[in-house]
Amino acid sequence: METKLIEDRKDIETFVKLFYDKAFKDDLIGFIFVDIVKLDLTSHMPKIVDFWETILFDTPKYSGSPMDSHFAINKLVPLKPEFFERWVFIFKQTMDELFVGELAEKAKTRANLIAILMQNKMENQNDKM
Numbered sequence: 001m002e003t004k005l006i007e008d009r010k011d012i013e014t015f016v017k018l019f020y021d022k023a024f025k026d027d028l029i030g031f032i033f034v035d036i037v038k039l040d041l042t043s044h045m046p047k048i049v050d051f052w053e054t055i056l057f058d059t060p061k062y063s064g065s066p067m068d069s070h071f072a073i074n075k076l077v078p079l080k081p082e083f084f085e086r087w088v089f090i091f092k093q094t095m096d097e098l099f100v101g102e103l104a105e106k107a108k109t110r111a112n113l114i115a116i117l118m119q120n121k122m123e124n125q126n127d128k129m
């Protein structure tokens with residue numbers, strides 16, 4: 001597939017769709033989306049696209065608290081470090097398949113940083129349980 005720059009919301013949608021295609025089928029973390037949360041992509045997609053639009057284009061679209069959503073998941077299935085590693089791997093792989101350039105790099109860097117932060121917070125929650 002030909003790679004291009006991330007230019008608009010539609011590009012983020014393209015990215016997120018392929019990301020979830022891969023994540024849902026993944027042998028390590030797929031069950032979290034499919035069996036545990038039974039994630040409804042129709043309602044989730046606009047939120048997650050808002051999230052990345054806010055980060056990449058500096059437009060205040062997303063208003064939510066991603067940490068809280070993941071604390072809730074973490075209670076159902078402890079989100080282990082290797083789950084985050086796989087999540088970040090799929091994120092980077094998907095990005096590299098579709099997009100190049102500054103915003104693609106920014107997305108990968110931010111995804112990695114947030115994943116590290118999130119993983120630490122999840123571990124703290126687990127220690128308290």
Ligand code: HEM
Nearest residue numbers: 032033037039051064065066069079083084087111114115
């Ligand atoms: C082990 C890694 C991860 C897993 C298994 C995971 C799984 C999920 C699932 C199942 C949801 C839907 C929650 C629901 O609607 O009930 C969700 C929401 C979300 N995730 Fe993750 N996630 C992971 C890591 C990340 C990371 C690293 C980020 C950010 C870089 C992220 C960003 C988000 C956002 C923004 C939402 C939407 C929250 C909202 O409803 O406002 N996730 N995630």
